[in-house]
Amino acid sequence: MQTTILANIPSPPQGVWYLGPLPIRAYAVSIMVGIVLALWLTHRRYVARGGNADMVWDAAIVAIPAGIIGGRIYHVITDADKYFCDTCNPVDALKITNGGLGIWGAVALGALAVWALFRYRKVPLAPFADAVAPGIILGQAIGRLGNWFNQEIYGRPTDLPWALDIFYRVDENGEFAPLTGRSTGEVITSVHPTFLYELLWNLLILALLLLVDRRFRLARGSIFALYVAGYTLGRFWIELMRDDAATMILGQRVNTWVSAVVFLAAVAVFFWLQKRRRVDPAETE
Known part of the structure; x- marks a missing residue:
């Protein structure tokens, strides 16, 4: 008796549904x-x-x-x-729902806005930063499912059993539409x-952030620094697996360089915070 084993991860047949218009x-x-x-x-954490719950909102x-x-x-x-x-429509730069949000810019400008708010309210930022760090990376994890539906942010072709099948999608006129179309069932690549x-x-x-936060007494701001270091470490090796079009610097993707630089900066900040705590014990939560 022959047994068929399912292999490869299928992409969703479509990434857009319509409720009327x-x-x-x-x-x-x-x-x-x-x-x-x-x-x-x-x-919950703050x-x-x-912390004041209203500050979260x-x-x-x-x-x-x-x-x-x-x-x-x-x-x-x-x-x-x-x-x-020459063939691009600059208006597409405004179409956020089509995909394309760089986490670096999101965290940077979002953090700057929160810093300005807390400074205006005269509320310490570090405890909130440590409270929000696990939430940010949880949100990032869930957000990656959007890339699955959009058939984007994938790596090089592979024949591994967990390879992702990328489907050919077309619109109602039969034209190629990778973001808004429906799958024809044809696999372009794995x-x-x-x-x-x-x-x-x-x-x-x-999981590691929650464990470290529970087991160790670190200087305020340390959990956020660990979040940045942990995320960028993973993003560095994941970027090395991708070969889709990207801005290159010295033969490497721009996000590879950004990951490396931000990782080193986050590690330096983490150890600086611990050194500062030894000088001023009040910096410990």
Whole structure:
């Protein structure tokens, strides 16, 4: 008796559904679910640390739009050839729901907005930063599901059993439409599911952050620094597996360089915080 073993991870047949004229995009839904879960976890952690719950919602009000804008700006800058070329439509740079948010820009501008809010309210930022760090990486993990639906952020072709099948998608006129179309069932290629690698890595870092936060007494701000270091470490090796079009610097993808630089900076900040704590014990939570 012959047994058929399922191999390869299939891509979803489509990434957009319609309720009448209203498009429901899986990418946007994934991001929104990630934000909700991040807020839930942040609220629990910040309140448990004695923080004011209202500050969580106030921070969300400034961080979410700032993060989306920052993420899109980073993506457009580092992938400018997709939006500003002879055959490109620059208006596409504004179409966030089609995919393309750079986490570097999102965290940077979102953090800047939260810093400004906490400074204005005269509330210490470090305890909130440590409370929000696990929530951010949880949100990032959920958000990667949007890349699966969009058939993007994948790696090189592979014949491994967990390879991701990329389907040929067409619109209602039969024209190739990778983002908004439906699958014809034809497999274009089978690739490393780097979206899944990053999702699992993020969940691993989430678990480690929660464990470290529970087991050790670190200087304020340390958990956020560990989040940045952990995420960028994973992003570095995942970027090395990708071969889709990207801005290159000295033969490496721009995100590979950014990951390495930010990782080193985060590690330096972590050890600086511990040194500062030894000088001033009040810096310990």
